[in-house]
Amino acid sequence: MSDTHLPRRAKALPAPLLDEIPHADVVFHAGDWVDTATLDLLESRSRRLVAVYGNNDGPELRARLPEVAYADLGGVRFAVVHDTGPARGREARCAADFPGGGVDVVVFGHSHIPWDTTAPGGPRLLNPGSPTDRRRQPHCTYLTATVADGALTDVVLHRLPPRT
Template sequence: MRLLLMSDTHLPKRAKALPEPLLEALPEADVVVHAGDWVDTDTLDLLERRSRRLLGVYGNNDGPGLRARLPEIAYADLGGLRFGVIHETGPAPGREARCAARFPDLDVLVFGHSHIPWDTTAPGGLRLLNPGSPTDRRRQPHCTYLTAAVEAGRLTDVVLHRLPPR
């Protein structure tokens, strides 16, 4: 099972559209995960049309239209792994322990908000992934997204993709 993870698209505020390399990668994914801060419903509509399966949540910048269509926290069993998706996990210090305590039944937690790519494993084995942002790098050197695979109940091939400058 192939996954494509993104967050913090902030369209059309931070960019006019999703980057072409990201759009080209969509058909390769069995599941597309968006960890919130879409800002517009057009992006949600686009990903619903172009994804085989979409797993998404709303973020702190998402208004009533998105909040009516998306949960604050999403859960799914993907290839035998228990995934959770949330927008915000709080400050970086203590994140692993805090998330492991809050989500003891998950194998993988995908989050956003900071626009900072993150890949760590908490005590007890919870994998924490933040794909960064494909449209708003803020203080990061690149806009980014993640791909990964689930094989035989294991998360494999986690790759951070750097997007070309706009």
């Protein structure tokens, strides 16, 4: 997930997303938490949390989180970062920022727009959108995926029901 912006854009994380967290081996958050309570919640409910701060995160979150996080899961190397810049040229930029096959997947946020592409000769780029602030998108979203036998499979964009 990314761009939760709590409590500014919503009061809480959506129940369907919270219900999935204990079932995940790893939870990624690509920044723009805004509050430390959400970080505390995910740390308490996740088996493992890989997370970064975003441009809207203040000193408390920046003291607890890196700008870029790395994780090797079952032979798939992940990088998590908040902002990869404009959509135009993103693949080339990410291939240059994460060169030489050092990273297989870059999870990023910032735009609130779901994204799934692969940079030529570079990493797969995944943006889960936002579970709390859909902006110009039709739905609030998050992603799930499976790592098996050194490969990322079953990447699914989940649409959340509208808030009531």
